[in-house]
Amino acid sequence: MYLWKYWRESRIIFYAGLFGVLVLLILGFKDLTVSETGSTNGHVVVSRKFGEMLGIVLVVIPYLQAVPFGFLAWLLGSCGVGRDLGERSGSYLLSRPRNRAYFVWCDWVVGITMLLLLSVLLNAGLWLQVHQAVLFVNAAHSELSLPGAIPLRTTVLTTWASAFLLSALIFSVTYFFTVVMKHSRGIILGGGLLVGYIVLKIILQHYWPGIELPELMMQQYKAQFRELADHLWISAAFRAGVLLLFPLAAQFVLEKADV
Amino acid sequence: MSDFVIHTQCLKKHFGQTRAVDGLDMHVPRGAIYGFLGRNGAGKTTTIRLLAGLAHPTSGEMRVLGLDPKTERIPMLERTGFVIERMLIPWMTANDLVRFNRGFYPRWSDALAKKYAEVLEVPMKQKFRRLSTGNQTKLCLLLALSQGAELLMLDEPTAGLDPVVTDQLLRVLVDDFANEGRTLFLSSHHLSEVERVADWIGIIDEGKLLLEARLDDVRAGFRRVRVIGENLPVGQRSEIFKTKIGEGTTEYILRADAEDFVAHLQQQGATVLDVSPMNLSEIFLEVVGKGEAHVPVEVLA
Numbered sequence: 159m160y161l162w163k164y165w166r167e168s169r170i171i172f173y174a175g176l177f178g179v180l181v182l183l184i185l186g187f188k189d190l191t192v193s194e195t196g197s198t199n200g201h202v203v204v205s206r207k208f209g210e211m212l213g214i215v216l217v218v219i220p221y222l223q224a225v226p227f228g229f230l231a232w233l234l235g236s237c238g239v240g241r242d243l244g245e246r247s248g249s250y251l252l253s254r255p256r257n258r259a260y261f262v263w264c265d266w267v268v269g270i271t272m273l274l275l276l277s278v279l280l281n282a283g284l285w286l287q288v289h290q291a292v293l294f295v296n297a298a299h300s301e302l303s304l305p306g307a308i309p310l311r312t313t314v315l316t317t318w319a320s321a322f323l324l325s326a327l328i329f330s331v332t333y334f335f336t337v338v339m340k341h342s343r344g345i346i347l348g349g350g351l352l353v354g355y356i357v358l359k360i361i362l363q364h365y366w367p368g369i370e371l372p373e374l375m376m377q378q379y380k381a382q383f384r385e386l387a388d389h390l391w392i393s394a395a396f397r398a399g400v401l402l403l404f405p406l407a408a409q410f411v412l413e414k415a416d417v
Numbered sequence: 418m419s420d421f422v423i424h425t426q427c428l429k430k431h432f433g434q435t436r437a438v439d440g441l442d443m444h445v446p447r448g449a450i451y452g453f454l455g456r457n458g459a460g461k462t463t464t465i466r467l468l469a470g471l472a473h474p475t476s477g478e479m480r481v482l483g484l485d486p487k488t489e490r491i492p493m494l495e496r497t498g499f500v501i502e503r504m505l506i507p508w509m510t511a512n513d514l515v516r517f518n519r520g521f522y523p524r525w526s527d528a529l530a531k532k533y534a535e536v537l538e539v540p541m542k543q544k545f546r547r548l549s550t551g552n553q554t555k556l557c558l559l560l561a562l563s564q565g566a567e568l569l570m571l572d573e574p575t576a577g578l579d580p581v582v583t584d585q586l587l588r589v590l591v592d593d594f595a596n597e598g599r600t601l602f603l604s605s606h607h608l609s610e611v612e613r614v615a616d617w618i619g620i621i622d623e624g625k626l627l628l629e630a631r632l633d634d635v636r637a638g639f640r641r642v643r644v645i646g647e648n649l650p651v652g653q654r655s656e657i658f659k660t661k662i663g664e665g666t667t668e669y670i671l672r673a674d675a676e677d678f679v680a681h682l683q684q685q686g687a688t689v690l691d692v693s694p695m696n697l698s699e700i701f702l703e704v705v706g707k708g709e710a711h712v713p714v715e716v717l718a
Contacts, residue, residue: 159520163506246504250557253469253501254521255494416472 160261164268168237175230175276183283223280223321224375231273231329236345238265239412240336244343248417258412266333266405273325281318285311316378316390323397324375328352330404337408340415421480422447422568422600423468428477430463430624437463439624441477445602445617450595452611452632453604455621456705461604462501464621465572469499482568495522498561498569503554507546511539511556515563524565533559536589551582558586562594569594571603575610587614612697622705632697639700640675642682643668643690650685654678659703666690670703 239261242248252258288310332348339347352374359371376397377387387393423445430438438460445451455461466472468479470486470493479486484493505514511534519525534541537555545553554574561569569590575583591614595601605611611618618635620628628635639658644667651657651669656678659670671678679689695703 159517163509163517167508242506245507246502247506249466249469249471249499249502250505252471253494253499254518255491256521257491414473417466 160256160264161268164238164265167241168234168269168272171230171233171237172272172276175226175272176279178226179276179280179283182280183287221375223277223317224324227273227277227321227325228328230276231269231325231327232332232345232349234269234272235329235332235348236336236342237269238262238333238336239408240333240338240340240344241342243337243417244339244341248340252417259409262337262405262409262412266330266408269329269333270326273329274322277318277322277325281314281321284317285314288314312386313378316386319394320376320378323394323401327374327397327401327404330401334404334408334411337412420447421445422449422482423451423602424478424480425464425468426478428464428467428479429475430460430467430472431475436624438467438474441621441624441626443619443626444629445600445619447600448595448598449617450591450601450615451603452615452618453602453621454606454608454611454618454701455604456606459621459705460624461621462572463624465499465501465570465604468570469497469501470494471501495524496567498564498566500554500557500561500569500571500574502572503557505545505553505557505560508544510544511541511548511559514545514556514560515541518560518564522564526563526565529565530559530563533562533589537585550577551579554578555582555586558589562589566599568600568602571601573605574603575605575607583610590614608698608701618697620701620704627704628700635697635700636694638671638673638675639695639703640671641668641691641693641695641699642671642675642679644682645688645690649682649687651678651682654681659706670695 239248239251239258242251251261328348331352332345334344335348335351336342336344338344355371355374359373362369362371376390376393378390379385380387421444423443425441425443428438428441428443429436441460441464443464453461453464463472467474468481468486470490473487481493482496486493506517509517515527515530515534519527519530533539537559539552539555539559540548543552545556548556554577558571558574561571571590574586574590578586587610590601590603595614601614603611603615612632615632618628618630618632619626630638645665647662647665647667649667656671656674657669658672661668661670669678675692679692682689
């Protein structure tokens with residue numbers, strides 16, 4: 159029943175995200191057309207226009223989708239126990255016979271599931287679009303890659319992982335701050351912290367190039383976007399571990415808090 | 418710790434320099450209707466929050482239904498109904514809240530929820546935030562009553578309510594809940610309401626319990642005795658709660674044994690002007706009066 163509560167509070171954000179994803183997919187299916195094609199060395203070779211388009215899609219989409227997903231994640235962070243504490247219903251909620259951890263993890267799981275569904279849908283749609291194009295070009299080739307580039311399936315998977323991990327991090331950080339602040343306004347502090355991190359990274363890069371902070375978003379490619387970054391999946395697992403620290407910290411804070 | 422439904426021992430809760438609860442020793446017997454009285458800021462709500470496990474005590478011991486709210490919160494909350502802030506999830510309708518609450522309590526009764534919705538005339542299809550203060554309170558009470566609690570703890574349940582709704586709530590609490598042998602604990606500073614329903618009272622001020630006793634014992638024991646003279650040789654007697662010396666007269670507030678005390682005065686040659694009983698309001702004012710001695714709890718308990 160508590161899962162239902164978080165869903166009811168946040169479903170408008172999910173529906174908005176779903177609407178956005180569907181619009182993007184419909185537009186994508188409409189515009190992604192193939193005119194000239196060929197095949198060499200087992201790879202589908204696409205027309206220049208299609209190649210350019212696909213190149214843009216593969217390189218830019220991870221960053222592009224991170225922005226709306228990050229925003230949705232930021233908004234989702236405002237729901238749950240932190241909001242209840244701000245609306246003075248925290249006493250009611252936390253005097254129900256459940257561990258405080260239960261409320262935190264229910265919120266977090268539902269929020270993450272929403273982000274997961276949206277990001278999977280968008281990236282599955284992206285993969286399907288290109289796959290459709292490949293089928294159109296040459297049904298014999300199931301694997302598509304741009305000349306010298308990474309297989310499409312891997313690209314889509316890493317794109318999804320990058321965008322999802324970033325949005326999950328934003329959600330976890332902002333959720334944590336709503337619990338710390340005991341108010342949904344905690345998302346402002348959470349957002350501020352993330353922006354502050356980016357600013358700090360830029361300053362360090364400029365004045366102390368030797369000190370390099372990790373990117374907020376997992377970098378899936380090496381330079382020139384022709385190879386995947388080294389130890390990509392270790393990096394993904396590490397980032398997943400880091401973002402789990404925030405609900406754990408939220409649980410700790412809530413358990414210690416006087417309501 | 419004991420057979421009391423609620424038992425605290427030297428319970429303290431400090432917020433920096435503020436001592437919200439300061440060495441509280443409270444004993445609520447099973448089946449009692451316990452009126453927890455105190456002025457605003459006396460420590461009533463903080464005490465209830467501590468007992469609900471919502472706040473962590475600075476030190477001291479507490480038991481609710483024999484369970485420690487710090488370490489055995491969940492079984493304690495399954496058996497205890499709390500109405501503290503009278504703010505539920507604002508966007509949920511009353512029906513939503515019933516469904517939401519149901520999932521938390523193994524002894525939840527839909528039949529009771531339906532019954533109290535009818536008896537208390539709660540508009541079940543309205544969102545909580547759109548309900549009037551009276552209906553919000555009724556809904557809080559409906560949820561607490563339907564969970565099958567053995568103990569109900571209500572913080573200022575009648576604050577801000579009109580006399581009709583207050584009467585309706587008190588009737589339900591006493592007739593339907595407490596009459597079945599369950600324990601009702603209500604904090605208030607509305608003395609007339611407490612006097613109407615309670616059989617035990619505890620008076621708290623500045624975080625300390627100043628008086629805890631059966632209401633009948635309090636009514637029977639407390640007397641105001643006015644005597645001619647200013648420096649009467651009464652000595653240190655335990656029944657004297659307070660002495661007020663006026664111009665040519667002395668007023669004694671006694672907590673018990675007024676007849677013995679009067680006889681003692683008369684033996685000393687003093688002229689007793691009158692001996693009058695005190696109502697709860699007068700007793701409360703004397704007990705929480707500033708700059709006065711505290712009543713040892715064990716005298717009347």
